Amino acid sequence: MLAALAAEVGDFVRPPIDWHAAAPELTLLAFGVLLTLMDIVWLERGRKWAPALASIGLLATMVPIITLAVDGADRSMFGGAFVVDKYALIMKAVFILAGYIVVLISSNYISEGDYWENEYYGLLLSSILGMILMASARDLITIFIALELLSIPAYMLATWRKRDLKSNEAGLKYYLMGVFASAILLYGMSLLYGASGTTLLVDLNESISASDSPSAIVVMGIIFVIVGFAFKVSAVPFHTWAPDTYEGAPTPVTAFLSVASKAAGFVALMNMLFVGFIGRDDVYEPMIFALAAVSMTVGNLIALRQTNIVRMLAYSGVAQAGYMLAPLAVASDVPDSALAATVSYLVIYAVMNLGAFAVVIAVARKTRSAEIDDYRGLFHYAPGLTVAMTIFLFALAGIPPLGGWWAKFRIMGAVIEANTVSGVVLGVFVAVNSVIALYYYARIGAKMWADEAPDGDLTPVRVPASLKSALVLTVAATIVFGVLPGLVGDVTKVSLLAGVGG
Amino acid sequence: MSDYLRSYLTVGIFGLVGVALVGVFLGLGRILRPDHPNLAKNEAYESGVEPTGDMWSQANIRYYVFALLFVMFDVEAVFIFPWAARLEAYEVFGLIEMAIFIFILLLGLIYAWRKGVLKWV
Amino acid sequence: MELTTTWYLVLSASMFSIGATGLLVRRNPLVMFMCVELMLNAVNISFVAFGSDLNDVGGQIAVFFVLVVAAVEVVVGLALVVAITRRRADATADDLSVLRG
Numbered sequence: 001m002l003a004a005l006a007a008e009v010g011d012f013v014r015p016p017i018d019w020h021a022a023a024p025e026l027t028l029l030a031f032g033v034l035l036t037l038m039d040i041v042w043l044e045r046g047r048k049w050a051p052a053l054a055s056i057g058l059l060a061t062m063v064p065i066i067t068l069a070v071d072g073a074d075r076s077m078f079g080g081a082f083v084v085d086k087y088a089l090i091m092k093a094v095f096i097l098a099g100y101i102v103v104l105i106s107s108n109y110i111s112e113g114d115y116w117e118n119e120y121y122g123l124l125l126s127s128i129l130g131m132i133l134m135a136s137a138r139d140l141i142t143i144f145i146a147l148e149l150l151s152i153p154a155y156m157l158a159t160w161r162k163r164d165l166k167s168n169e170a171g172l173k174y175y176l177m178g179v180f181a182s183a184i185l186l187y188g189m190s191l192l193y194g195a196s197g198t199t200l201l202v203d204l205n206e207s208i209s210a211s212d213s214p215s216a217i218v219v220m221g222i223i224f225v226i227v228g229f230a231f232k233v234s235a236v237p238f239h240t241w242a243p244d245t246y247e248g249a250p251t252p253v254t255a256f257l258s259v260a261s262k263a264a265g266f267v268a269l270m271n272m273l274f275v276g277f278i279g280r281d282d283v284y285e286p287m288i289f290a291l292a293a294v295s296m297t298v299g300n301l302i303a304l305r306q307t308n309i310v311r312m313l314a315y316s317g318v319a320q321a322g323y324m325l326a327p328l329a330v331a332s333d334v335p336d337s338a339l340a341a342t343v344s345y346l347v348i349y350a351v352m353n354l355g356a357f358a359v360v361i362a363v364a365r366k367t368r369s370a371e372i373d374d375y376r377g378l379f380h381y382a383p384g385l386t387v388a389m390t391i392f393l394f395a396l397a398g399i400p401p402l403g404g405w406w407a408k409f410r411i412m413g414a415v416i417e418a419n420t421v422s423g424v425v426l427g428v429f430v431a432v433n434s435v436i437a438l439y440y441y442a443r444i445g446a447k448m449w450a451d452e453a454p455d456g457d458l459t460p461v462r463v464p465a466s467l468k469s470a471l472v473l474t475v476a477a478t479i480v481f482g483v484l485p486g487l488v489g490d491v492t493k494v495s496l497l498a499g500v501g502g
Numbered sequence: 503m504s505d506y507l508r509s510y511l512t513v514g515i516f517g518l519v520g521v522a523l524v525g526v527f528l529g530l531g532r533i534l535r536p537d538h539p540n541l542a543k544n545e546a547y548e549s550g551v552e553p554t555g556d557m558w559s560q561a562n563i564r565y566y567v568f569a570l571l572f573v574m575f576d577v578e579a580v581f582i583f584p585w586a587a588r589l590e591a592y593e594v595f596g597l598i599e600m601a602i603f604i605f606i607l608l609l610g611l612i613y614a615w616r617k618g619v620l621k622w623v
Numbered sequence: 624m625e626l627t628t629t630w631y632l633v634l635s636a637s638m639f640s641i642g643a644t645g646l647l648v649r650r651n652p653l654v655m656f657m658c659v660e661l662m663l664n665a666v667n668i669s670f671v672a673f674g675s676d677l678n679d680v681g682g683q684i685a686v687f688f689v690l691v692v693a694a695v696e697v698v699v700g701l702a703l704v705v706a707i708t709r710r711r712a713d714a715t716a717d718d719l720s721v722l723r724g
Binding site: 140141144145148152155156159162163165168171172175176179180182183184186187189190191193194197198199 | 632635639642643646652655659662663665666669670672673674676677679681682684685688689692695696699700702703704706707710
């Protein structure tokens with residue numbers, strides 16, 4: 001069979017490789033290998049260097065991303081399966097920086113517990129490698145490989161506290177839901193491949209949008225692919241794993257899942273929608289509309305009655321996924337502003353959510369719990385953390401002048417600009433839900449500022465340096481994005497359609 | 503109907519007859535035999551030795567690790583075959599690519615070795 | 624009657640639905656892994672069938688990747704199950720209910 005295949009393919013032509021375009025991935029891969037080598041050579045003696053090496057690796061990966069951004073040219077490789085454009089670079093930078101902050105908030109948590117350390121950072125880097133590959137992937141197979149590269153290490157990270165039954169359950173649930181989703185996604189991809197005869201997204205779009213009405217196979221394929229990614233971004237009704245996994249997983253991993261992994265799901269979804277399906281808006285737009293509206297509403301309503309802050313953030317994350325999906329439901333009417341809105345929301349959401357989790361980790365160092373009642377009177381013994389948490393919560397609620405306000409404004413702008421019935425309806429949904437969300441964010445704020453500390457225990461929370469720097473970074477970014485929204489606005493003025501080259 | 507499918511038809515009919523025969527004889531036996539269950543009769547027969555313990559016994563967990571490692575490295579070989587079939591065509595470029603691929607796989611194996619996974623406990 | 628691509632697609636669709644149903648209904652993690660394998664192999668059949676129908680190698684190449692990823696996924700899943708059974712014997716997905724949800 002192989003000989004027959006070879007005859008069919010003809011002579012092997014070495015694909016031209018643009019080393020500069022692949023440099024971020026290769027750098028990160030090299031540091032992952034280095035981390036493993038260090039583990040092989042030094043075993044446990046290398047533990048204390050692991051977080052440092054991981055941070056250096058992430059920062060080193062930023063260098064080629066910046067040089068590519070300065071260079072500014074759109075690059076594409078492997079027949080268009082791997083594309084480096086402005087959008088890809090922004091998302092890569094978001095993943096790398098989110099990963100860096102996760103390393104900062106992990107280092108004390110992981111080294112103080114009895115956990116494997118070298119492997120933790122090795123898996124973290126592999127997962128981030130999958131994410132930055134996803135930002136450039138414009139081919140069904142490449143997207144699938146990137147998705148698995150980012151998910152499989154995440155399954156293991158969620159189970160990292162392996163002596164804790166909760167963490168075991170978190171990991172197994174996440175794993176089962178994840179593989180179920182990727183099987184559905186793959187089946188959809190196989191149908192799309194069958195309908196179009198190509199795995200390249202650009203050609204796929206051309207092929208499936210050629211006819212007036214879609215064939216049954218195309219409809220099924222698109223639905224399956226979107227369902228697969230809906231699991232990843234935890235949109236209702238595919239969100240059931242999120243609260244349990246978030247609660248059971250180690251908190252730094254939860255932060256990573258809720259920010260980086262969710263963003264990667266959105267990047268994949270945007271690649272598919274804007275490059276692969278854009279001509280078949282009659283199929284995907286109603287579906288995205290329903291997912292967005294239901295996610296916002298259900299996420300917010302369930303978040304109202306949570307007593308654990310991590311579960312509350314999980315459901316608030318489900319609602320935020322709904323907001324981010326909203327512009328995608330009008331993707332074909334106003335492609336550029338819809339894409340820019342979702343990308344800006346992802347950037348700002350990453351900062352404020354990571355910050356909120358950093359505070360949760362810091363507070364748990366003293367209280368050993370994530371119950372909302374244990375945040376009573378936080379102001380009396382940890383005023384700095386209280387201010388930071390208030391900033392993050394108000395940013396998540398979308399109160400000006402913090403970052404979240406601008407993000408929500410962009411979403412509203414995009415859905416209204418579309419000027420369609422579904423766009424306006426989604427706008428109303430976003431507005432109503434923002435009001436609901438305000439209640440549960442403000443409730444925590446009130447507990448922290450107004451109540452007395454339980455048992456009158458006023459010993460201060462000791463925040464280690466790395467956690468402190470993560471907090472400073474995220475607070476600063478949240479405020480800057482809110483006060484100078486033009487910053488994010490200029491950077492996220494991207495277009496996926498323009499960056500598509502053969 | 504094509505010849506190809508007709509040959510399957512024979513297999514199908516044969517299978518059906520087989521299933522029907524077994525069903526008929528089991529049914530006949532059920533109607534004819536006396537039915538007086540008691541504890542000793544329902545016990546599993548273990549060469550005259552009294553059976554002990556649960557019938558679900560677990561295989562030792564250490565076998566898993568070898569099996570897991572085997573499955574992974576076994577399947578990765580699927581990428582090596584196409585390369586080997588067209589070795590000359592890919593020239594030095596292919597050789598270097600494959601060397602990198604195998605190096606990363608090997609790293610995993612050495613890692614497992616260093617961590618003592620390959621030791622028979 | 625000819626064995627056309629449609630038959631392979633019907634086979635693949637039924638395998639996929641059996642796997643999906645099994646994954647949702649069964650509670651033993653090992654059986655659930657087998658169901659996942661069934662779903663992924665249904666995808667493989669579908670890729671190969673489309674590939675041979677379109678006379679395109681892309682479908683077969685996709686199978687290579689699906690195959691390897693399926694193996695890696697199952698290895699990770701089994702490792703998780705081993706980690707759990709070390710804590711408590713014969714766990715099923717239902718026994719794991721410390722968390723609400």
